[in-house]
Amino acid sequence: MSQERTLVMGILNVTPDSFADGGKHFNFDSAIARAKEMIAEGVDIIDVGGESTRPGAERVSEEEERVRVIPVITELAELGATISIDTMRASTAVAAIGAGATLVNDVSGGLADPDMAKVIAKNPMVQYVVMHWRGHSKQMQEAAVYKDVVSEVKNELDERVIDLLKSGVNAEQIIIDPGIGFAKEAAHNWELLRNIERLALLGYPILVGASRKRFLGELLGANSPDDREAASIAITTKMAELGIWGVRTHSVKPHRDAIEVVTELSK
Secondary structure, three states: OOOOOOEEEEEEEOOOOOOOOOOOOOOHHHHHHHHHHHHHOOOOEEEEEOOOOOOOOOOOOHHHHHHHHHHHHHHHHHOOOOEEEEOOOHHHHHHHHHHOOOEEEEOOOOOOOOOHHHHHHHOOOOEEEEEOOOOOOOOHHHHOOOOOHHHHHHHHHHHHHHHHHHOOOOHHHEEEEOOOOOOOOHHHHHHHHHOHHHHHOOOOOEEEOOOOOHHHHHHHOOOOHHHHHHHHHHHHHHHHHOOOOEEEEOOOHHHHHHHHHHHHHOO
């Protein structure tokens, strides 16, 4: 993956209940078909998830999560795709790495499963996305209370990184994510995005996942996630201008196009 530009991580939710595309790619054939579309459009990483983390979502069992994602990851590995597993469970991460995933995207930053840090430490070639997190989907919005959201998110991410390093995870494996929409109100999301360069002072690559999220709809009066796509591309464009490591998006080609334009204008 070239780092001359911001990378596009394409979302592949193998779930019936994710907020923007729940059910569209729930079965194996539709998931693989969507993955092939993303590959053709130039996706850099395909992020496969088997458990919705939308606000209020119920957790699925460990067995169900693995049944959903492992066959898909196995097939994508045979296609030569770069694969991320979107999971909070160490056991699912182990199975996914065995099937071909080279990145673990953990929305809990290792807080949901104490064994996750050990798994990442034992797999030094695997990258690990450490997201800012204050609790599971059912109760996370109750924790959306901040005096200074940028400083608090920065400090809490720093604490997570320190703990991971103490557990044997290499600094080179770590990517941080401010957790847009997770235990955040709309004003918190905007403040984090306006000040994303302050998070970069921690010294790690940053992944931003703002695609089609509710705070964009609140700004624009767009109730449908699909109607927030142009706004999502605007976020991607700004992140590309700032040299952010990656963006996590529902569509691929328009975001790749936006990044290509920013890259050309920056020459």
